[in-house]
Amino acid sequence: MDDIGNLIGIIQVVFWLLAGGMSFYFSIGNARVWTSISVGFFLIFLSQFYLLAPWADYTRLEAVHYIIGTVAIMVMTHGFQEYYVFSRTLDIGGSKAAVYLGTLGVICVSSVFIFINPEPTYSVLRNIKMIENASWVFLAVINIDLIRKIYAQIRDSVISKGFVAFGIVFFFIFLWKGSELYLQVFCWDNDWHIFATNNGIADTVELYSDRIAFSVLVNQIGGMLSALSVGGTFIYLYRLLR
């Protein structure tokens, strides 16, 4: 089961690589608002990348990956908020460089924060991962609402269908991250299982194996569909805006 999970994880990373590459390429030739959104999606790839890295067991680096994941959804949300403001006021401000440098700055500061503190234990890593998932779930819902409002404003423009696609993306992301958060909240996730086993703590995994299996399935399918839909959305957007 774990092997299949790892394989699916690696396939997800490959999909995110494609989606991240596509979104980063998209950000280069387009307006600043798209920069935030596409850089955010590109960061998802970086946040998943640790699964492929040979130094995956290096906990500080793993913590940085989780933080990058959190920054990813925040940057994306910032982009959608900017687009929403634009759709209401037609005001566009700031520069693309500020987005790149700002994002890089936040990641660097977070990394410094991780490196000046004691090396994270599995329990700490799990906490950071939980924070990341909670951010994703909450901001995915916020973004779906923002996208709905943006769509209402620009429904008769060329780009409007692209936002419908983003709505679908965030729905898959909600399932992907939400299912993982659900498992974490009830201590049914793999990290907790290892921690509990090592420390002789009893868990309820056996008791709720069906819903845990279902949640894991939703997490894996949601993750793949998220990556696929992000890649597809950016290709679609690229064609719309060409």
Added chain:
Amino acid sequence: MFLLPKGNPLYENIPAAKIKLPEMLEKLKSGNFTGYLNFTFPSSAAILFFESGKLISALLERGTTRQTGFEAMAGLCNNIMAGGGSLNVYRLSKDLTMGLHALLHGEMLYRGQEVKLIDIKGLLEKVKAKRLNGCLRIYTEDRSALIFYKDGAPLGFFHDGTQDIDTSASESQKIAGLPGAKIDVLSTQSADELMDYDLLEMVNIDKLWGSTETRYAAEMNQMKRDGQEREVKERDSRLKELEEDLKEVASAYLGKMGRTLVEKELGGVGGRESLQKEESVITFLAGVEKSAKLLTSLSKLKEMVDTMKSEISSRAKA
């Protein structure tokens, strides 16, 4: 309008608008001019008779309306200010001037008498006996002749198609012999009596000219202002139409946000009037382009901006 003998032409076809009437009349007065001034305007004509520098009569004819004296002078000033007319000045003898004066201002002794029904010889005898000063007009529907008299003696003849006084009566006799020929007899005072009357003494030409000039200047200013206002209104309406069309173009390419975008960017450069300035148009289009990038494809964006550019360049300054 008035077909009169030309005598000795002093000036012909002078544009009336160039004339300073008070100065001209003063010159004629000081030069003891005898003759007449014939003004021709697009819809009226005026005749001023002078005897030895005295303006003995003024007549202004507009269609079927005739004005004399002060009214004629006031009307003449108006017509000169309005422009478009011309002036001819002819020097004549005192007697002929008197005859022409009779023709235009004289008392009508006989009107439209059929020649064949009256005793022409008897009439001429009567003219002679009464020492008539004036003029006989013999005419048919398409021909006419004038015979001028002084103290009952003929001074000369004037016929259609001629410009000067003739001494031969043959043409007048021919017309009198035509079927349906009629005769008018007009009398006037003698030349010396006419000279008792001088319009230049009675009418303050300087004041009349000055007030007409002032009124015309005010009217011209008003017309200019009206013209400018009309121009501003027309330009505003043209720009309003252009703004509406730009919104339509933006709406077709960007949806309803296109209209708002055009409104916002136009507001940013100072309103629709700024579409007449090249720099503002560049700023406006750059603003539209920047925002429209977030709403449509690059190919459509280029098409939209090109359409807007061509609309502005063909209509904003037209």
